[in-house]
Amino acid sequence: MCALISLKNIAQIVPKNIDIIAFDLDGTLAPSKSPLQPEMAAVLIKILQHWKVAVISGASFAQFQSQFLHNLPCPISLLANLSILPTDGGELCRYDAHTNKWQCTQDQPFTDEEKQKIREAFAHAFTTVGFVQPPTTYGPIIEDRSTQITFSAYGMEAPLDIKKTWDPEHRKRSAMVAALKPLLPGFSIHIGGATSIDITRAGIDKAYGLRKLLTTFSITPQRMVYVGDELFPDGNDAPALTVGALCVAVQGPEETIQVLKNLLVATNLEHM
Ligand SMILES: [Mg+2]
Known part of the structure; x- marks a missing residue:
C-alpha cells in the first residue's frame, strides 16, 4: 500500500524525491469529459519542465486527443516527458519526435465472446437494479473501447449538468457493480467519471497501468506521485493505492492546480 494524503498535508511531497507525476483525467485534470481548462494547461506545461508526467x-x-491534447499548447520538446495511458493502461501512448505522431502500444483486445458476456451481464444488472435507459441519450450507453467496455448512463457525450445529478453519491453504480461482479469473474469492474462503469480484464486497472509506466521508465514506485479524485473504495483510482506511490486525493481540478502550484513553489525554493 502507499501513503494517501490530501491537500492539507501536501508539504509531505519533496520535489527532489519525485521522478514522475501521474494523474487521473476526469475530475482531476479536467471536469468530466470536458476540455482541459487554460489555467490547468499552463500549470501542466510548467510541471512538464521539471518532471515526467503521465495521464x-x-x-x-x-477522447484524450479531443479533451486533453488539443487543449495543451505544449512545445514539442516537452512532449517527450508526457505519457498517455488510455483504457487504464490497456494502451500506452508516447509522442514520436521522428514521425511527429503519437504512437500507442496496445494489449490484447477483448474477444467477441468476452464482449458478448459483458453486454449480457449489463442487461442482467440493469434488470436487477431497475435501470431503464433514459429517453434521451447522447451516444451509446455501452461503448466498446477494445480493451475496455464502458457503461455511461446517458451516453459518453451527455452534458455535464445532466451527468452530475444522476449518481452523485455513487449509490446507483455501487448497486450495479454489486450485480455485475458475480456475473463477471475474471474481469475488473470500476466506477469512473460521473456516470460510468469501466470493465476490463482482471488485473487491468490503474495499478496495472501505473506499474507498466514505472517499468517503461525504470522508476521505483516511491519516486512517483499519483493524483486522483476517486481514491475511495470502488473508485477507479483506488487500485493506484496498491502501487506504492504517494497518492494525493483531490476533490476536483481546482485542488489539483493547488497541489501543482505548491510543488512548483517548493521546487523554486529548493533551487534558491
Ligand atoms: Mg476521476
Missing part, C-alpha cells in the same frame, strides 16, 4: 484514464485515446 491515465478509462478514456479512449480519441
